[in-house]
Amino acid sequence: MLEVKELWKVYGPLTAVKGVSFSLKPGDIFGFIGSNGAGKTTTIRMISTLLEPTHGTATINGADIIRDPMGVRRQIGYMPDFFGLYDDVKVWEYLDFFATIYEVPPKQRNSVIDNVLELTDLTVKRDAFVQSLSRGMQQRLCLARCLVHDPALLLLDEPASGLDPRARAELKELIIELGRMGKIVIVSSHILPELADFCNCVGIIERGEMLAFGPVNQILRQIQPTRVLAITVLDGAGEVRTRLADMPHVLAAHLEDEHHLRVEFNGDHEQQSELLAALIQANVRVVQFHEEHANLEDVFMRLTTGAVQ
Amino acid sequence: MTAWARRTVRTYFGNAAAVREYRAQLRGNRALYLWAAYLGLLILLGGLAYSQIMDNEYAQSIATLQSELNSFYSTIIGMIAAVVCLVAPALTASSITAERQRRSLDLVFSAPVPPRYLLVGKMIASMRYLMMLLVLALPVTAVCVVMGGATWSDVVGSYIVLLSSGIVFMAIGLAVSAQAPTLMSSIVNTYIGVGAYLWFTSIFGMVFLASRFGGGPLGMGSTNEAPWSVVLLPFTAAYTSPTFTIISGVEVPNWILGLVFALAFSRLLLSGAGSALSPFGSPETKSLRIHGIVFLALLGVLVAFPLSASTPFAMLGAPATGPSTQGYTFGVLVASVSMIAFWLIPALVCHAPDADRKFRYDGLFSLRQAIVGSPSGALPYLLFLWGTVVAVFVAVYAFSARAMLGVQFWQLSAWGLGFIVFWWGVARFFSSMGMNLKSARSSVIATGIVVLALPLPILSSLTFTSYGTSSPSQTSLWMLHMAYPLAPGETVYAPYYAAFLVVSGIALALAGEANMKRPRRQRRAGSAE
Ligand SMILES: Nc1ncnc2c1ncn2[C@@H]1O[C@H](COP(=O)(O)OP(=O)(O)OP(=O)(O)O)[C@@H](O)[C@H]1O
Ligand SMILES: [Mg+2]
Numbered sequence A: 001m002l003e004v005k006e007l008w009k010v011y012g013p014l015t016a017v018k019g020v021s022f023s024l025k026p027g028d029i030f031g032f033i034g035s036n037g038a039g040k041t042t043t044i045r046m047i048s049t050l051l052e053p054t055h056g057t058a059t060i061n062g063a064d065i066i067r068d069p070m071g072v073r074r075q076i077g078y079m080p081d082f083f084g085l086y087d088d089v090k091v092w093e094y095l096d097f098f099a100t101i102y103e104v105p106p107k108q109r110n111s112v113i114d115n116v117l118e119l120t121d122l123t124v125k126r127d128a129f130v131q132s133l134s135r136g137m138q139q140r141l142c143l144a145r146c147l148v149h150d151p152a153l154l155l156l157d158e159p160a161s162g163l164d165p166r167a168r169a170e171l172k173e174l175i176i177e178l179g180r181m182g183k184i185v186i187v188s189s190h191i192l193p194e195l196a197d198f199c200n201c202v203g204i205i206e207r208g209e210m211l212a213f214g215p216v217n218q219i220l221r222q223i224q225p226t227r228v229l230a231i232t233v234l235d236g237a238g239e240v241r242t243r244l245a246d247m248p249h250v251l252a253a254h255l256e257d258e259h260h261l262r263v264e265f266n267g268d269h270e271q272q273s274e275l276l277a278a279l280i281q282a283n284v285r286v287v288q289f290h291e292e293h294a295n296l297e298d299v300f301m302r303l304t305t306g307a308v309q
Numbered sequence B: 001m002t003a004w005a006r007r008t009v010r011t012y013f014g015n016a017a018a019v020r021e022y023r024a025q026l027r028g029n030r031a032l033y034l035w036a037a038y039l040g041l042l043i044l045l046g047g048l049a050y051s052q053i054m055d056n057e058y059a060q061s062i063a064t065l066q067s068e069l070n071s072f073y074s075t076i077i078g079m080i081a082a083v084v085c086l087v088a089p090a091l092t093a094s095s096i097t098a099e100r101q102r103r104s105l106d107l108v109f110s111a112p113v114p115p116r117y118l119l120v121g122k123m124i125a126s127m128r129y130l131m132m133l134l135v136l137a138l139p140v141t142a143v144c145v146v147m148g149g150a151t152w153s154d155v156v157g158s159y160i161v162l163l164s165s166g167i168v169f170m171a172i173g174l175a176v177s178a179q180a181p182t183l184m185s186s187i188v189n190t191y192i193g194v195g196a197y198l199w200f201t202s203i204f205g206m207v208f209l210a211s212r213f214g215g216g217p218l219g220m221g222s223t224n225e226a227p228w229s230v231v232l233l234p235f236t237a238a239y240t241s242p243t244f245t246i247i248s249g250v251e252v253p254n255w256i257l258g259l260v261f262a263l264a265f266s267r268l269l270l271s272g273a274g275s276a277l278s279p280f281g282s283p284e285t286k287s288l289r290i291h292g293i294v295f296l297a298l299l300g301v302l303v304a305f306p307l308s309a310s311t312p313f314a315m316l317g318a319p320a321t322g323p324s325t326q327g328y329t330f331g332v333l334v335a336s337v338s339m340i341a342f343w344l345i346p347a348l349v350c351h352a353p354d355a356d357r358k359f360r361y362d363g364l365f366s367l368r369q370a371i372v373g374s375p376s377g378a379l380p381y382l383l384f385l386w387g388t389v390v391a392v393f394v395a396v397y398a399f400s401a402r403a404m405l406g407v408q409f410w411q412l413s414a415w416g417l418g419f420i421v422f423w424w425g426v427a428r429f430f431s432s433m434g435m436n437l438k439s440a441r442s443s444v445i446a447t448g449i450v451v452l453a454l455p456l457p458i459l460s461s462l463t464f465t466s467y468g469t470s471s472p473s474q475t476s477l478w479m480l481h482m483a484y485p486l487a488p489g490e491t492v493y494a495p496y497y498a499a500f501l502v503v504s505g506i507a508l509a510l511a512g513e514a515n516m517k518r519p520r521r522q523r524r525a526g527s528a529e
Helices: A040-049 A069-075 A089-102 A106-119 A133-148 A164-182 A190-199 A215-225 A236-247 A269-281 A294-305 B002-012 B015-025 B029-053 B062-093 B097-101 B107-109 B115-136 B138-146 B153-179 B184-213 B230-231 B254-276 B282-309 B312-316 B323-343 B346-348 B375-401 B407-431 B438-451 B455-462 B488-517 B521-523
Strands: A002-011 A014-024 A027-035 A055-060 A076-079 A153-157 A186-187 A200-205 A209-214 A227-235 A252-254 A261-265 A286-290 B243-248 B250-253
Touching: A002 A040, A014 A040, A014 A055, A014 A200, A027 A040, A027 A164, A027 A190, A027 B254, A040 A055, A040 A153, A055 B029, A069 A076, A076 A133, A089 A106, A089 A133, A089 A153, A089 B015, A089 B107, A106 A133, A133 A153, A133 A164, A164 A186, A164 A190, A190 A294, A190 B346, A200 A215, A200 A294, A209 A215, A209 A294, A215 A294, A227 A236, A227 A269, A236 A252, A236 A261, A236 A269, A236 B153, A269 A286, B002 B115, B002 B521, B015 B115, B015 B138, B029 B062, B029 B115, B029 B323, B062 B097, B062 B115, B062 B138, B062 B153, B062 B184, B097 B107, B097 B115, B107 B407, B138 B153, B153 B184, B153 B230, B153 B254, B184 B230, B184 B282, B230 B254, B230 B282, B243 B254, B243 B282, B250 B254, B254 B282, B254 B407, B282 B323, B282 B375, B312 B488, B323 B346, B323 B375, B323 B407, B323 B488, B346 B438, B375 B407, B407 B438
Parallel strands: A027 A186, A027 A200, A076 A153, A153 A186
Antiparallel strands: A002 A014, A002 A055, A200 A209, A227 A261, A227 A286, A252 A261, B243 B250
8 A cells, every 4th residue: 555645845946746645555557647857756766765755755555755764665666767787797696686685585585586587588688797688678677676575566667668669568568467466556657558558547747746646537537527429320420410419418519521420428328328319219320329538648638738837 | 682683794794785796896807917917016016125125235234134124024014005095995986976877876775775784785895805905915925024024913913004094995985985976076085085084194103103213202212102093094004013002001002993993983984974875864864973972982082091191192282291281282182173073064054945854944953953963953963072072081181190181171172162153153144045055065164264264374474473483473363363272372362262252153043043034035945835
């Protein structure tokens, strides 16, 4: 259980984070979205005890980031957006170093290292030097490092940057798997469609303020209280449009072309099915009738442009 | 307690940071070539020095030969000392800064390790290098022993003196690199720090050598009794390692005392490095503050014992002994410690609105924060330091000379207190003006230079009293008494200066408080409300 309470970070005249609060439960995969300089890294670093909040705090399973930083660190795995690896050691030695400082008992270290190498698909590189790894492999090694102590919370700051599409897909699988294992995963990213797929929860941050937080669908509904219904008819679309305009809960109906219509609708699902029934009864030859989902990108663009004064 | 023991064992044995560095060190042939080159150089230089000495045609009698061999041995030790001075700081000077620049420090500190773990790991790894340096030089020093220039116990003593210096240098490197923003500044400042340390310790070493070879008034004769601090200078290790200090009738080898000092001092430096790497209220800062007091007390004892027993050190200030002249000597020491504390004041006292919580305004004076380490605790902590020195001197003198220190001690100590309070007030005042931390600190230092250092050459050039007379020019200017009331005849005025300094320091601090209370300042502080 992660609870973030009113985190603030002030850098002189600039306030990087302005009272961010949210809470996550085990299994949650949280997508942290924001444009450059929005305050994602700052927030993540505060949660990982590397940066001192100006106000506010966060607790992870009862451990407070200010009062018990060591207790917090035992439960988190942090992957920074930029990082350097010790390049003068081998992959397994690197992981052995972290297994030791994470207090993994000596007897289990080897099997733990093998496990995380397996999980991150680096087994073949076990004896390679860290400096000989490609950027993407180093990224995965850093992730492997975060996993040696089986943390309850993973803070991944733009983990997908620098990965090829295939590695990205694998990373996604890995994160989903970690969520299934009951970990809380926080992933920050700019690449929005990527997050929408596997995050069950997103937060949009802009200029240090959390503009929206919650499950993806809920945020979509918040941002778009009216639904958009896409209707495809065999013929007579213009006629259908005038008919639709008079129907209950229909705010507006637009003609896309001679087959397609877009209807702004503010009723609930029952009223939506009544609308369809009414169309059928009126002998409109409906081919398709479905609700159009706004995607995360739309939401993001709308929310954030609104925030810029 | 068991948790503490477990943590300590974990820090010193199987330290992962040390293991990692060790693996990297052993890799490849570079280290091997380096060591071979070092050994070759040592043998070459040793051979040169040896042939120089042996070529001396007049070295025929056993006695001269013996002294030639002795000097050959001390040349070798001096050479190793030079290598230690060059290499030991380099081993650590870049370590933390390099990790910070490589961005690998965050990875380590997001794991449950205190900074101390990493610092000790680096110390252990560098220590292995240092040991290698000394061990590889063994063949050359063994030649000295075999030929009779030194005994094995001399070699052990000298090696421990060299090792102690090396430990201090490595700790200086770590302490600097924990704070330095760039590799360049880290390396430069480390060598400046090492230079300052050598400069300080060479005072002790030179006094000793002068007494040994000049046969002057210090009168050490041929016994090996000497103030312990002579072993702090590594270059003279061959001469100073056989010396001892008599403590309660026991001859304690000075290299033991030197090692104790080196360990305590490096511990202090490591706490400083740990504190710099930690946020507000960290155990590291508390440890640093407590160690600061303990170390100062230890140093006070180590200095006060030989002083009260009137060994050669008495010559630094007072030729004769007795409570009144020694009161003056000890008083000068307290005043000097207070002056050195000037360099602490910007770091301890200054606060700024944009700084970390460690350096943010939290009131004027709080006893509790003295150990936690925030600006409101600065004055109480400085007073603690001052009080520690005063108390230790009084206690040691009472113990060893069975007398109270003379009135001059109290006069000069009072002035030291005034000096501290005054500069505290200056730092509080500058900090209240809403500038950033760096500017506040440099303002204090700049003011210090203008007020303390500049008047000396300027004002003394205005007076025409020549040096060497009984009334040196500086002391005839009343203004400077405020800054240097150190002339033996002038200490009666010291309490008045002290009162003036205390009052103006408090006034400045209160003016700063008034500044802080003004709403404009608070808004500029960008507080969250
Ligand atoms: N040490 C610092 N001193 C001053 N300002 C800082 C500091 N670190 C970050 N900031 C500022 O805080 C704001 C938030 O930065 P942050 O790195 O959290 O953004 P981000 O959301 O991670 O951006 P990006 O997507 O580019 O990584 C920025 O305006 C940045 O300039
Ligand atoms: Mg970032």
